[in-house]
Amino acid sequence: MNSALITGANRSIGLETAKQLSEKGYFVYLGSRNLENGIEVVNDLTENGYKNIKAIQIDVTNAESILAAKNTIEQEQGKLDVLINNAGILGALPQEASIASLNGIRETFETNFFGVINVTQTFMDLLKKSENPRISNITSGLGSLTLHSDPSWKYYAIKGVSYVASKAALNAFTITLAYELRDLPFKINAIDPGYTATDFNHFSGPGSVESAANFIVKHTITDKNGPTGKFFSNDIEDESEESPW
Template identity: 60%
Template sequence: MKKVLITGANKSIGFETARQLLKQGYFIYLGARDKAKGEEAVAKLKEEGLTNLEAIQIDVTNLTSIEAAARQIDSLDVLINNAGISGSFPQTALEAKTDTIREVFDTNFFGVINVTQAFISTLKKSSEPRIVNVTSGLGSLTLHSDPNWKYYKVKSAAYGPSKSALNAYTIVLAYELQDTAFKVNAVDPGYTATDFNHHNGPGTVEDAAARIVKYATIGQEGPTGGFFSDDNNPETGVSPW
């Protein structure tokens, strides 16, 4: 049975991703910053008859927490870096405090790097290792430069740039692992109604999770080093960087 670690999985898209992967026969390490909330999420899924999972306390902004989680998991096939924050708004370029920007980057960018580095040796033991970095269409520099893009006016000095940085890291990571069995991709789940955005998005968590699951479970013929977004390009699923 293949094993998956999902960070920030106690609610919303991460939780639904866990549910869908459980139904496909994967074992899930349900990562949560708050262990109690992680246990609550596990209990909900077990009530649905989905029992192959375990709550793991992991705060992606705390290296000690990450390392402790890594010591608990000796076998892993898929890492889904899902934990993320938006930061406080407004986030204008001229007024956003650097403390706010650092806080967002700590979770959305540096957290992903620390988690990936902590689990890479365990992932290398897998015959088909996969890494999915959950990004956002708001991380696309190309689209942000296009006045005709539907989200052109949605600008932020912290959140968007943190996802642009994550995309850049994904490219470098995929390049370094290109001669291995790894598949490393950045996936935008789309503008989804969750607690993250006060339930303003038009998409559902089911559809959002399905996009992540698709790249978490791709075969060896699948892509690596890509940025995928059905929201930005529903025909091909490929998003411009």
């Protein structure tokens, strides 16, 4: 059975992604910073018929927590087929570039950027044991510098030096990692689930968590000829669903 780890998966898009991967026959590790919260969610899923989902404690800002999660998955599975780096934070406000606090920016980067790198590097040896390893870095359309430079873009006025910069950096990491591993069977992409109604944005987004998760799964579970090093967005009204960087 293929296995998947989703960070920040005890609610919203991450939780729905776990449910959809479970339905596709994956053994899913539902990553939660607070293990008790994760266990409560998994118990509820089990009561509703979901199988092969297990809560695992992982705080992407804590190296010991990441390593402990890796050791658990290695002991239980021997490999990891899918890593979905979903955990993320908006960061402290205000985020105007001229006044945002450095500590606030650093805190956002710790989760959205450095946390992803630490998790990815820690799990790399388990991913290399998979026949078809997949890494999806959950980003945002707000991480597109091209779109942020276009006054006609519908979200042009939404700027935030902490969040925007952290997602742009995450996109850059995705490009460089995909290039480095281009000769291996990895498929590594940045995926923007779109502006989705979640507690992250006070439920202001027009999209549903079901649509967001379906988009993530679609661009994660690809065949051997699937793309790598791409940026896909659920908000792009184009058949390719590719976003400019």
